[in-house]
Amino acid sequence: MLSRTLLCLVVMCLAAPVFADTVWLKNGDRLSGKIKVFDGGKLLIQTEYAGAVPIDWKQVKTLESDQELLVKQDAWTGEKAKSLQAAEDGSVTLVNGEAPKTVALASIQQLIKPKPLVEDMVWKGNVDVAMDYKRADKDTDDYDLDFKTTARHGAWRHHAEGEYNREFQNDVVTTDNWTAEYALDYFISDKWYWQGRLTYNRDRVEDISRQRTVGTGPGYQFWDDELGAFSLGSLLNRTDYEYSDGKKDNFYSLAMKWDYNRYLMGKTVSFFTNGELGKSLEGESDYSLDSEIGLRYKVTEWASLNLKAEKDLIGSSSGSDNALNKTRYTVGFGVVW
Template identity: 55%
Template sequence: MRFSRVLPFALLWCAPFANADTVWLKNGDRLTGTIKLLDSKKLLLQTEYGGDMPLAWDKIKTLQRDTPILIQRGAHEQNVEAQSLKPGDDGYVVMQTQEGARTLALASITQIVSPKPFLRDLSWKGNVDVGLDYINASSADTEDYNIDFKTQARHGLWRHNATGSYNRYESDDSVSTHNYSLEYALDRFFNEKLFWQGRLEYTRDWVEELSSQRVIGTGPGYQFWDNELGAFSMTGLINQNRFEFTDGGSAEFLSANLKWDYSRNLYGQTVQFFTTGEIGRPFDGIADLTFDGEVGVRYKITNWASLNLKASQAYIGGAPGDANKTEYTAGFGITW
């Protein structure tokens, strides 16, 4: 009687671990969790007891996974979807595919990525980067603030994207930089790669001659990839732009723009390289070229905290209020 009462609770407690992946190390240890990726000779294992654990690939004896995963052998080979991975001899694993079972040497595997389903439940990711600097000295008082955020939520065929930034630099009561920008974009996917985007953007500047920019745009986009290794998408937009200047003047024009968003995780997601931006060409000649982009690196110090270093540039050529502004920032970030 007691056993029949205890058994359901025991099964319930064991359920979350029923499909856990297993990694055997050459030193005899065995670890359980979820295999997220293999890249740069680091296997990233997500565990409940230690968070994300990067493991040296050459220290692994064999491994097991009962759910599908993508395997790559060689830098120029196509990914192969394995239905499961079974433990093999020391330094080997048995890959089960639709064509049958194959024994692979672990040394021949260069990349492992968990597949993401095209239609999936709500997923949410993002980051906030903060850089603050205040110097009070006899020669000068300096205040430097930089806050950036980027968040993305997806549910089924829809993806919501929001970004924003605030920048201010003051030295001895003289403000040389003071601006903010906000952008919202909505993507509607037609298949795993192709989507259509509509977006709104507003920028306000209290220092430059170009005091505000408003952009409304729409156009097709293509998602090259989006997985544990990073993401890369490009979007072609037709934008309706409105510029307002400090002297009270304004200008409206249409432009064709190309927008990109690229990130790449390295060394078991410890380091991330990223770049985002947009380049445009106005139709009516009010400006020769517009460019707004950034490039940077994040270094993860915990599962959620990181250090970051970024460089950004905004350029508008051939229009009243020409702008060519470059900023460098370093700070602390939170990622989810």
């Protein structure tokens, strides 16, 4: 009898959910699951019956959670709550031992799981790999690897991205280049930020063999939540070119950057585009375009398939021969987080 009782208890523990979070909505509905994150005006709750469900924060009446969560009421400071308890409409109670505190939902800007080192760190990114093999009159092997990641804590946001392309035709290298970029944003307000950026390009085939760009300027974040993000930025840049024949050139330019991604079908298919359009402030009116557009399909929570088109353009109104005009299409797989 004792062994049967213990077996039943084990089965019940395994069958029970790890967390039983509940969200009450203003229209009378109630959702149960596990709260993943609240950021950018959207609360994401993981349910067993509908997967990840995003909820407009303005529609939440109250909520409760058995998780330890970091509750931020501004961009710089946060309070770690051992659990959340439902309260009267428009508020929630933070449980911290003997001194529970009730706060208005409207005052909360972020709910996240505390991280080990930087508690309010929110990290997102993806790594994509594409390979193409063609056997015909010209045998072609094409490899493409790129990554993009952002990490935000408090008023700071870090960007890092890179790409490597290599192509062979009949064992002759026809494309061999890589790019690395780092940018740091400081949010002056909820939407406005100031960015500093450093980019380095290396190409062993094209006329422009090296390109270094340092820039700074303001930007505006329209939204950034679990369903996507959209930002526009303007930069004052200094760009240094080094050509394959040894010549060097540099100029100052103004540039506009954009970064847009949005889920189209729940959280399965997403559309994304990003890039930079720049124009020289020098007399020759050099201009450049570096852009990307594509679709990403999530096969699992972490694996994805992607279809991308990339456009690289460097030109001059003076008709200089040192120009670049290249378009690439890739299909590949990747990892998202």
